[in-house]
Amino acid sequence: MQRRSFFRAAGATLATSTLVLAGCKDDEEPATPVVNNVIAFNGFDTTTRQPIDDGVLNYAYLLEQLEAAFYQKVVASPPADLLPGELAYLTDLRDHELIHREYLKALLGSKAYDVSLAAPLEFNFSSLTLTTRVGVWTAARQLEDIGVAAYNGAGKLLVVTSNLLALGKLASVEARHAALVHEILQSDSFASTVGADGLDDAKTPTEVIELIKSFLPVEVSVAALPTT
Amino acid sequence: MNILKLVADLAATTPNQFEQPADRRDALTSLGRFGAKTLAAALPLGLGSVPALARDTRTILDSLLLALRLERLQNAFYTQALTAPASFFPADTSIRASIVKMQAHQQQHAALLVRLISTSNGDVPAQPRYDFTGSKNNTQAALFPSVFTNFDDFLTLAQLLEDTSVRAYKAMVEFLVQDNYILQTALQIHSTESRHATRIRMIRRQRGATVKPWPSPADADITVANKTAVVYATEHATTQLLADYTSVPFRLLPIGSGANILTESVPEAFDEPLAADSVEGLLNLFTL
Structure with a gap:
């Protein structure tokens, strides 16, 4: 849709000369397949080889699925030693991440990597200690900080401005979550990921997948995402 | 790219x-x-379907200058607060320590922006002067008469400024897409500001304010109509648009069944951008 509007906006002459660059296509791309237990997010148009946003949006979608699944598991079976108010926070976090997940799924539509899967991926949280409040909040801190750094690193990989704005709306909410979780564990630690020049962390998709791969039931490849 | x-x-x-x-x-x-x-x-199009001028012609430089205004103002705000006597701050020393961190970050952001503007051949404006009471040096009614004597008033303005920063950077990134380095830098500042905002909100919450760690329709209103109300204008949106301008059908999606899921959780889950002119208006309240 975004690309077709270009024709209306700029007219046929210019459109013709930029058709290849814009990667205009009439056909829907096939959804990212899961082959031999590997999900490969594809950030390039298969015909024109020009960058497209499907891969990066699917990467964000996977991260939101992971966070949502984590909080769903925790809220369904919360640790006994939660302090007053903490279950309400965990419930809010679960709801926000479910909303983020479904928002990105709606943005992706038929391009969602799991659209043809019989069931969504089941994440593996067995490496986490979810029976104590400190274990839960420590895991949440890890996931939220990864989410913030992932969004900060992914923005420049996007091609379509509306997608950048869409991820921006989620990114600062993830940072708010992260700051909340830091403060729950340790007062005045809200900014412990902020480094030189007052800049928060940013990570590449490759770095992020390395950090979350223990939770993933399949191998995820981001080798075919844009890097600039 | x-x-x-x-x-x-x-x-x-x-x-x-x-x-x-x-x-x-x-x-x-x-x-x-x-x-x-x-x-x-x-673009020299000469095409009948394309009028010659775009509506919003903000440049990278325009955006960097707005960001510098924001950071300088917040740096001055925290710097002035930190000169207040120890009795201004709560007994919990982690609170003043957080304000120290925020001031340092804003100073670093301002210095970074000055470097970026200079290397883009832009002119760095003179440092403005401020009146954080909003009285414009006693020429009009103050919005925050006790901002550096009443800690809750200080926190209220801090929250308004930090939340405004988050929204300002979020709107700005659209105009930075031609420069990957500046775009990523803006996003990294954006999430730092968001962390600040949440810390301020949590301090206020500890002190009894009705406020969540993120902007929520459940927050008590701390704004003044026609002055600071712009800070949360359109922030509590209950709808999100897709590329084809249809709304995401949240009511049909598996997002949970809490009583306030559509009216409270959905707006909480999205921070909204704030256009540059609205940000300027907010900054002008405190700039001499």
């Missing part, structure tokens, strides 16, 4: 964005000074 992003941005530019005349910038003296929409407007 940049030509690809420009083309994509053109594609994403809706026809009505071409309709309204706006100030046309002088010339393409420096690519780095022009945002995508300006380039879209400046």
Whole structure:
């Protein structure tokens, strides 16, 4: 849709000369397949080889699925030693991440990597200690900080401005979550990921997948995402 | 990336964005000074379907200058607060320590922005002066008469400024897509500001304010109509649009079944951008 509007906006002459660059296509791309237990997010148009946003949006979608699944598991079976108010926070976090997940799924539509899967991926949280409040909040801190750094690193990989704005709306909410979780564990630690020049962390998709791969039931490849 | 992003941005530019005349910038003296929409407007199209001028012609430089205004103002705000006597701050020493961190970050952001503006051949404006009571040096009624004597008043203004920063950077990134380095830098500042905002909100919450760690329709209103109300204008949106301008059908999606899921959780889950002119208006309340 975004690309077709270009024709209306700029007219046929210019459109013709930029058709290849814009990667205009009439056909829907096939959804990212899961082959031999590997999900490969594809950030390039298969015909024109020009960058497209499907891969990066699917990467964000996977991260939101992971966070949502984590909080769903925790809220369904919360640790006994939660302090007053903490279950309400965990419930809010679960709801926000479910909303983020479904928002990105709606943005992706038929391009969602799991659209043809019989069931969504089941994440593996067995490496986490979810029976104590400190274990839960420590895991949440890890996931939220990864989410913030992932969004900060992914923005420049996007091609379509509306997608950048869409991820921006989620990114600062993830940072708010992260700051909340830091403060729950340790007062005045809200900014412990902020480094030189007052800049928060940013990570590449490759770095992020390395950090979350223990939770993933399949191998995820981001080798075919844009890097600039 | 940049030509690809420009083309994509053109594609994403809706026809009505071409309709309204706006100030046309002088010339393409420096690519780095022009945002995508300006380039879209400046293309020699000669096509009947495309009016010559784009509506919003903000450039990278415009955005960096707005960011510098924000950071300088917040740096001055925290710097002034930190000169207050120890009795101004709560007994919990972690609170003043957090304000120290925030001030340091804003100072670092301002210095970074000055470097970026200078290397883009932009002129760095003189440092403004401020009156954080909002009284413009006692020429009008103050909005925050006790801002540096009452800690809760200070926190209230801090929250308004930090939340405004988050929204300002979120709106700004659209105009930075031609420069990957500046874009990522803005996103990294954006999430730092968001962390600040949440820390301020949590301090207020500890002190009894009705406020959540993120902007929520459940927050008690701390704004003044026609003055600071802009800070949360459109922030509590209950709908989100897809690329084809249809709304995400949240009520039909598996997002949970809490009583307030659509009216409270959905708006909480999204922070909304705030256009530059609204940000300027807010900054002007405290700038002399």
